[in-house]
Amino acid sequence: MHELGMTQRLLSLVEAQARTHGCMVVQAVEIELNALAGMEPEALRHGFHALARGTVAEAAELAITLCPALAHCPACGYTDSVTSRVQACTQCGTWPLDIEDQEALRLVAIRGA
Numbered sequence: 085m086h087e088l089g090m091t092q093r094l095l096s097l098v099e100a101q102a103r104t105h106g107c108m109v110v111q112a113v114e115i116e117l118n119a120l121a122g123m124e125p126e127a128l129r130h131g132f133h134a135l136a137r138g139t140v141a142e143a144a145e146l147a148i149t150l151c152p153a154l155a156h157c158p159a160c161g162y163t164d165s166v167t168s169r170v171q172a173c174t175q176c177g178t179w180p181l182d183i184e185d186q187e188a189l190r191l192v193a194i195r196g197a
């Protein structure tokens with residue numbers, strides 16, 4: 085359900101952007117996906133294409149960049165970018181780190197005609 089919600093949100097963002105720019109056919113969608121969002125890029129891509137059927141984004145290519153999340157060490161205060169929740173502090177070895185709350189995904193750009 086979580087993944088479906090994220091995919092639907094992405095699609096509505098894309099549709100809103102397309103409307104704003106008077107874009108009738110979206111050819112490419114560029115997004116950044118938080119590595120800790122718990123979502124596989126492939127699952128997102130499949131879900132998006134399934135949901136986008138019959139919309140302006142029907143034929144859009146989805147370009148997904150995986151972004152690390154920011155984490156703070158509660159012991160030494162070091163801030164690191166992590167791609168996994170099992171990662172310990174690279175400075176002092178403390179685990180777990182405080183993962184910064186971030187958007188699961190971010191729409192970077194759309195291209196269309």
Ligand SMILES: [Zn+2]
Nearest residue numbers: 157160173176
């Ligand atoms: Zn530390």
